[in-house]
Amino acid sequence: MLLWVVLGAHLAGIGLIMFAGGTQRRLDARAVFVVAALPALFATGASIRGLSQDTATTSRVAWVEGLDLVLALRLDALSALLGLIVAGIGVLVFVYSAGYFTESSAGLARFAATLSGFSASMIGLVWSDSIWTLFVFWELTSITSFLLVGHKHVDEAVQRSARRALLITASGGLALLAGLLLIADGDTGIALRDLEPTTGTAATVAAALVLIAAATKSAQIPFHVWLPGAMAAPTPVSAYLHSATMVKAGVIAVALFGPIFKDTDVWQPLGIAFGLGSMIWGAIGALRHVDAKLILAWGTISQLGLMIAVLATGSAKATFAGISILVAHAIFKAALFMVVGEIDVRTGTRDVRKLGGLRTSMPVAFWVCVVSGASMAGIPPLLGFPAKEAALEAALGVDGWQRVVLLVGVVGGSVLTVAYTTRFVLTVFGPSDSGEVTDVAPRRLPITAVTTLLAAASIVGFVALDWVGDGVRSAAVLLNPGSEVYSLIRWPGLKTAFVLSMVIIAAGIPLGWFLSRRTDDIPRPLGADGADRLVDEVLSGARRITGRVQHGSLPVYLMTAVVVASAASVPFIAAIDVDALRWTDGAVVPALGVLIVAGAIGTVRIPGRLGAALGLGSVGFGMAGVFVAQGAPDLALTQLLVETVVVVAFVIGLGRLSANFPPVGYVWRTLRMVVATGLGAAVSIGLAGAASKPSGSAPVSDFVDEAAATGGGNNVVNVILTDVRALDTFGEVVVLVAVAVGIVALAQSGRAGAGDDTDLDPEGADPEGTPARSVDEVAS
Amino acid sequence: MSGVLILVVGALTAIGTYLVTSRALSRIVLGFALLGHAAVLALVTAGGRAGDPPLADRLETSADAADPLPQALSLTAIVISFGLTLFLLALAGRQRQLSGDDLVEDDIEDRRIAEHTEAEQ
Numbered sequence: 023m024l025l026w027v028v029l030g031a032h033l034a035g036i037g038l039i040m041f042a043g044g045t046q047r048r049l050d051a052r053a054v055f056v057v058a059a060l061p062a063l064f065a066t067g068a069s070i071r072g073l074s075q076d077t078a079t080t081s082r083v084a085w086v087e088g089l090d091l092v093l094a095l096r097l098d099a100l101s102a103l104l105g106l107i108v109a110g111i112g113v114l115v116f117v118y119s120a121g122y123f124t125e126s127s128a129g130l131a132r133f134a135a136t137l138s139g140f141s142a143s144m145i146g147l148v149w150s151d152s153i154w155t156l157f158v159f160w161e162l163t164s165i166t167s168f169l170l171v172g173h174k175h176v177d178e179a180v181q182r183s184a185r186r187a188l189l190i191t192a193s194g195g196l197a198l199l200a201g202l203l204l205i206a207d208g209d210t211g212i213a214l215r216d217l218e219p220t221t222g223t224a225a226t227v228a229a230a231l232v233l234i235a236a237a238t239k240s241a242q243i244p245f246h247v248w249l250p251g252a253m254a255a256p257t258p259v260s261a262y263l264h265s266a267t268m269v270k271a272g273v274i275a276v277a278l279f280g281p282i283f284k285d286t287d288v289w290q291p292l293g294i295a296f297g298l299g300s301m302i303w304g305a306i307g308a309l310r311h312v313d314a315k316l317i318l319a320w321g322t323i324s325q326l327g328l329m330i331a332v333l334a335t336g337s338a339k340a341t342f343a344g345i346s347i348l349v350a351h352a353i354f355k356a357a358l359f360m361v362v363g364e365i366d367v368r369t370g371t372r373d374v375r376k377l378g379g380l381r382t383s384m385p386v387a388f389w390v391c392v393v394s395g396a397s398m399a400g401i402p403p404l405l406g407f408p409a410k411e412a413a414l415e416a417a418l419g420v421d422g423w424q425r426v427v428l429l430v431g432v433v434g435g436s437v438l439t440v441a442y443t444t445r446f447v448l449t450v451f452g453p454s455d456s457g458e459v460t461d462v463a464p465r466r467l468p469i470t471a472v473t474t475l476l477a478a479a480s481i482v483g484f485v486a487l488d489w490v491g492d493g494v495r496s497a498a499v500l501l502n503p504g505s506e507v508y509s510l511i512r513w514p515g516l517k518t519a520f521v522l523s524m525v526i527i528a529a530g531i532p533l534g535w536f537l538s539r540r541t542d543d544i545p546r547p548l549g550a551d552g553a554d555r556l557v558d559e560v561l562s563g564a565r566r567i568t569g570r571v572q573h574g575s576l577p578v579y580l581m582t583a584v585v586v587a588s589a590a591s592v593p594f595i596a597a598i599d600v601d602a603l604r605w606t607d608g609a610v611v612p613a614l615g616v617l618i619v620a621g622a623i624g625t626v627r628i629p630g631r632l633g634a635a636l637g638l639g640s641v642g643f644g645m646a647g648v649f650v651a652q653g654a655p656d657l658a659l660t661q662l663l664v665e666t667v668v669v670v671a672f673v674i675g676l677g678r679l680s681a682n683f684p685p686v687g688y689v690w691r692t693l694r695m696v697v698a699t700g701l702g703a704a705v706s707i708g709l710a711g712a713a714s715k716p717s718g719s720a721p722v723s724d725f726v727d728e729a730a731a732t733g734g735g736n737n738v739v740n741v742i743l744t745d746v747r748a749l750d751t752f753g754e755v756v757v758l759v760a761v762a763v764g765i766v767a768l769a770q771s772g773r774a775g776a777g778d779d780t781d782l783d784p785e786g787a788d789p790e791g792t793p794a795r796s797v798d799e800v801a802s
Numbered sequence: 803m804s805g806v807l808i809l810v811v812g813a814l815t816a817i818g819t820y821l822v823t824s825r826a827l828s829r830i831v832l833g834f835a836l837l838g839h840a841a842v843l844a845l846v847t848a849g850g851r852a853g854d855p856p857l858a859d860r861l862e863t864s865a866d867a868a869d870p871l872p873q874a875l876s877l878t879a880i881v882i883s884f885g886l887t888l889f890l891l892a893l894a895g896r897q898r899q900l901s902g903d904d905l906v907e908d909d910i911e912d913r914r915i916a917e918h919t920e921a922e923q
Contacts, residue, residue, distance in 0.1 A: 569919030574912030577823040584819055605805040607852035615810040618839075622817040625832050634832055641814070645839055648807070652846055653853045653868030657876055664884045668835065675891040686824075694823045702816025709808045709844060720849070720871065726856060726864035738856035738867070742874035754878055761885040765892040 025081045025095040025149055028068050031061040032142035039135045051127070052120045054134040059116035061138065065109035065145050072102030073493060080151060090212060093158075096151035098215070099496035103345070104148035104274060107352045108267050112141045114472045115262040118360055121468030122258055122367060133173055137259065140166035144267050148274065152212045153202045156278075160198060160239070163268050164191040170263060171255040183251035186557050190248045194238025198275070201231030205282070215500060217282040229283035232275060233292050233334075240272025240326040242300040247553040249323055250307075253315045257363025260315065265322050265355035273329045273348060277341065281501055284336035290424065293334020298431030300327030305438030309445060309537055314362045314372045317446050318355070321398070321439070325351050328435060332413050335428065338504025339419045343412035345494045345501075346510060350409040353483065354394040357476035358446075360469065361387045361394075365450065368463040374446075378454030383462040386470050388451050390477040395447050397480040399440040401527060405483030405490065408510040410436065414519040433522060440530020441537060448538040487512050581697045588697075591704035594711030602714045611651050618644035635672035639665055656739045807847040814840035827894035827904040831887060838883030845876045 039054045072079065078098035085091040097105070115137070123130055143162035150156040165188075172184030205220060205228045206212055220228075236242075241249035252264055263269070276293060283289040304324030311317045329351070333344035364387055365380065366372050381388050393404065400410030417428035454460065483490050491510035498505035514520045606612055621644060624637030642665030649658035725738050733741035743751050814836050821833025853868030854861055861867055898904045 565915070565919050569916040572912045573916045574908035574910070576906050576909065577825060580823050584823075603805045603808075604851065606807075607804055611804065611852075612806050615806050618810055619813045622814055622836055625836065626817060626820065631828055634829070638832055638835055641836065641839055645843065648843065649846065651852060652849070653855050654846065654873045654876070655855045655857075657842075657846070657873055657880065660877055660880050664880055668884060668887055671888055671891055675895050694820050698816045698818075698820035698823065701819045702812040702814075705815045705840070705844070706808050706812030709811060709847070710805070712848075713808065716850075720869040722853075722856070722867050722869050723864040725870050726858050726861065726867055729856075729870075730858040736858040736860075738858060738870040739873045739877065742870055743877060747874065747878075750878065754881055757882060758885050761889045764889055768892045768896045771896075 023081055024068060024079065025097060026083070028061070028065045029095075029142050029146055031064050032138055032145075035061045036135045036138050036142075039131050039138065042131075051125050051130045052123060054131050055116045055120040058134040058138040058141075059113050062109050062112035062116060062141050065105060065141075066113055068097065069102045069105035069109055072097035073099065073106065082151075085154075091154055092152055092212075093155050094151035094213070095146070095149045095155065096215070097149060098500060099493070100498075100500045101149045101151075103349070103493055103497045104270075105145055107270075107349065108141070108144045108148055111262060111266045111352060111356050112144075114356070114476065115258050117468050118261070118363075118472045119258040121466035121470075121472075122256065122363055129173065133170075133256070136166055136169045136173075137262070140170060140263060140268070144271070147271055151214055153206060153214060153217075154212060156214065156275075157195070157199055157202055160235075160271060160275075161192070161195045163263075163271060164188065164195055164239075167191065167252070167263050167268055170259045171252045173256055173259070174254070177254075180254045182554065182557075183248075183254040185561075186553060187248040187252045189557055189560065190238050190245050190553070194235040194245070194272075197231045197238070198235035201228040201235065204228035204231070214278055217279075219282050219285050221285050225283065226286045226288050229279075229286040229289045230292060232279050232283065233289065233296065236272035236275040236330065237296045237300075238272070239275070240269050240330060241323050242272070242296040242327060242330060243303050243323075246300060246304065246323045250316055250319045253313075253319050257315070257359060257366060260319070261356050261359035261363065264319065265359050266352040269322060269326055270329075270348060270352070273326060273333065273344070276330050276333045277344060277501055280333055280336050280341070290334055290336065294331045294424065294427060294431075297327045297329070297331025297334060298427065298435065300324065301331065301431060301435035302327075302438065305435055305442055308442035309438065312374050312449075314365065314374055314377075314446070314450050315359070317374075317442065318358055318362060321442055321446075322355060324435060324439060324442075325355065325398070328413065328432065331428065331431065332416055335416065335420055335424060336502070337416060337420055338498075338502045338506075339412070339508060340416040341502040342494065342498040342505040342508040343409070343416040345498050346409040346412045346491075349490065349494060350397060350405045350480070350483070353476055353479045354397040354404075354406060357390055357394040357473050357480070358398070360473045360476070361391050362450075364466070364469045364473065367466070369460045371460075374449035375455040377450055377460050378452075378457065379459035380462070381451040383460070384451075386465070386474060390473045391447055391451065393477040393480055395443045399443040399527065399530065400436060400523060401440075403484045403512075404480045405487075406480065407484070407523070408487060408491075408512065411514060411519050411523060412508070412510065414522050418518060433526060436526045437530045437533065440527055441534035444531050444534025445538040448535060452538070484512065577694075581694070584697055584701050588700040588704040591707045591711075594708050597711035597714055598707065599714035602716075603710060608651060611648060614644050614647040614651065617647070632673065635669055638672065639669040642668065654739070656737065804847060804851075807843060811840050811844045811847065814843065825905045827890070827897055827906060830906070831890040831894060834890060835883065835887045838879070838887070842876045842879045842883070845872050845879060848872055 035057055039057050042054070042057070075097075078096055080094065080096045082092050082094040085093050116134070119134070119137070123133075140163060143159050143166055147156060147159035147163060150159055168184050168188035168191075171187050172180055174180050175184070204224045205217070234245075238245040249264060249269065253260055255264070280289070301324045304320050304322070304327055307320035308317045308324060311320060325347070329344050329347050332340045332347065362372060365377065365384070368384070369377065369380075371377065397404035397406035400406050413432055414429075417425065417432050420428060487510050495505060495509060498508075618641050621637045621640030624640060625634045626637075628634060628637055642661060646658045646661040646665065649655070649661060725742070729735055729738040729741040733745045735741040735744075818833045818836035818840060821829045821836065824830060824833070849869040849872035854866045856867040856870040856873070858864075894904045901907075
């Protein structure tokens with residue numbers, strides 16, 4: 023229950039922000055971030071409590087009974103660790119936001135509410151305990167991310183970026199849904215921790231789909247193009263969604279589904295291909311850019327690639343290493359993004375060529391960057407180092423082709439990582455191209471406090487490595503029981519992995535230093551144009567289809583619906599039993615039928631509106647005759663009254679319209695005839711089919727006896743109307759009153775607007791006084 | 803349910819649909835009226851074979867009576883379709899007053915989307 027209360031607290035916070043943010047004027051607008059931080063703080067507390075407990079807390083709410091759809095949350099070592107990252111960094115991001123924005127920033131309440139909504143979705147995602155809960159929260163993070171990327175929505179470039187992000191991640195969501203449907207179909211169950219390993223064709227397809235979903239969410243090539251564009255979001259969003267949390271959802275999915283898919287043919291190769299490809303390509307991208315935030319975005323693609331490659335490998339050691347990197351990365355990458363945001367708001371630019379002298383003017387930011395960057399590069403004594411060591415150990419630990427591929431990929435990618443980290447620190451804090459010193463605005467306390475805290479966390483994490491290692495181990499054990507024996511090692515000694523680490527650092531730093539002096543602007547990431555074209559094509563294709571289907575002609579809409587409805591009668595053809603049908607009850611009914619049909623044809627064929635009205639009258643009076651023949655005098659009476667009024671109204675009303683119908687084209691008329699005949703045939707078929715299978719006889723005697731005995735009336739139909747269905751009849755009278763009021767209003771507004779009453783005089787509105795009376799007569 | 807009436811219901815539906823897909827509002831009103839008749843007739847024929855009027859004091863035996871329940875339902879249907887017909891007529895009159903004719907125009911927003919698409923190509 024606690025788990026749902028935490029999510030409910032987020033909703034309450036959002037409500038409060040939206041309500042108070044719109045009305046309060048006395049408090050600082052940034053107070054909304056305090057409100058938004060409280061639920062996140064609550065979630066942090068819940069996660070810490072979950073970490074300290076040995077048993078899992080679960081909470082299940084039935085969503086759709088009988089469909090096996092439950093909303094299930096679970097707090098165990100794994101989800102508590104992930105929840106701590108999400109909620110803990112969330113709290114820091116809200117504090118940071120209070121420093122990043124100024125009081126005059128626009129839309130702060132909207133921003134804080136959406137960010138809090140994202141926070142709740144992400145916490146729900148990491149806490150979810152059934153595949154459907156996971157899917158729902160997965161989609162919610164996509165949507166809130168779209169809203170956050172598009173926060174400055176007046177800018178067209180921002181709109182494009184937000185749309186690109188949404189289209190790619192939402193398509194991934196569909197792939198995830200398809201994959202989950204495939205596995206849920208089998209016997210694996212839907213509880214995330216209890217999924218059984220599966221193999222076979224369905225499982226292979228499902229594995230590929232889940233991996234594709236993970237790749238879209240975690241910005242792996244070739245789906246990575248949305249992430250650099252998402253940097254259009256305010257920096258708190260980038261620090262939270264696009265480094266620490268949302269992009270991790272893909273990594274988390276690989277971790278969660280790894281145990282069930284690792285035996286399929288596709289899981290390992292595809293996962294490692296996504297991961298290593300992104301690791302290398304992302305690092306190359308990070309080396310090319312001159313926008314500090316873009317450098318970090320590409321670095322994120324690279325780091326996520328490392329995590330996915332390691333986790334997809336699936337060995338116990340790899341699972342342990344993957345979770346370690348996930349924890350370390352959340353801490354150092356959030357700090358780096360926040361520093362870039364600080365540089366942005368204090369200097370007004372993120373272009374590393376223009377930034378100069380920041381090392382002396384922003385010393386805290388510099389040291390935060392050095393510490394967090396070193397952690398990212400895997401340099402001791404920081405938390406990133408043992409995590410990177412664990413990854414190298416994992417690569418060394420596997421057999422076969424994976425060993426070579428992983429080693430080459432991880433080592434190569436790591437060299438590039440060290441290089442772009444070095445280049446990032448050198449270019450951002452080194453001299454500008456022109457040699458000028460950048461003007462720096464005063465320090466903002468919340469930003470300094472939060473970034474310092476995160477940098478300190480990278481150091482403390484290394485100091486208290488046993489504690490971090492225990493947390494990671496108990497999480498990894500839930501995914502792969504073999505992880506039990508591993509721990510994070512502070513000083514491994516001269517082992518292969520350590521030597522490799524040193525080689526990586528020794529090769530990477532000079533490379534980064536060399537490339538830091540080459541800062542030519544690389545305008546667009548490779549592949550972004552193609553992705554944008556694809557997005558444009560999808561959107562214009564959607565518009566084309568809408569334009570074609572939704573052309574605006576009401577008759578065509580109607581005919582489409584009629585054709586579809588007619589098709590529904592096809593199954594009834596087989597049900598018709600000609601022998602069971604009676605043709606008629608007495609000779610007078612066919613004669614009346616001819617009168618009715620002739621009148622109906624008359625409404626179409628007789629030229630002029632007056633003739634059409636007379637044709638309608640003939641139908642109505644024929645109907646009255648049929649009612650008499652069927653033994654329904656009440657109906658006949660009502661029909662006669664109603665028909666008289668309708669014909670009079672038609673004559674009065676139509677007299678004011680032009681005398682003749684406009685001409686219609688031959689083809690159009692024929693098409694309408696065919697469609698209309700189709701529906702007529704369909705209705706006849708349906709009725710005949712139903713009539714062929716009578717379902718017993720009606721309790722007529724009961725009605726007649728009861729009407730006299732308890733209803734106190736001899737006219738059974740009237741007793742039914744006034745006693746059995748009294749409320750319905752009352753509603754019917756209300757409808758007629760509404761119609762009468764409507765007609766009077768239409769007539770009077772016409773007069774007021776036109777200034778005279780030549781078009782619709784009071785008589786036009788008069789006849790509806792009669793129907794209310796006629797109902798009274800009938801009912802009494 | 804007699805075969806003749808089933809055919810009459812079909813014919814009324816067909817002609818009603820034909821009229822409803824027209825562009826002239828007065829024809830659409832006629833079509834609605836015919837469709838209403840078709841529905842009522844279908845209800846009444848569904849009541850089974852013809853019988854004596856369901857008036858308790860005049861029946862020899864209650865077993866000969868026509869089923870009163872479909873009749874009661876039909877009565878409601880007749881009155882409601884009557885109200886609808888009159889209201890549509892008033893709308894047609896108003897439309898004529900505003901635009902000079904009683905033709906149904908294409909939906910303006912939909913048209914705009916379609917034209918926007920054509921202009922793009």
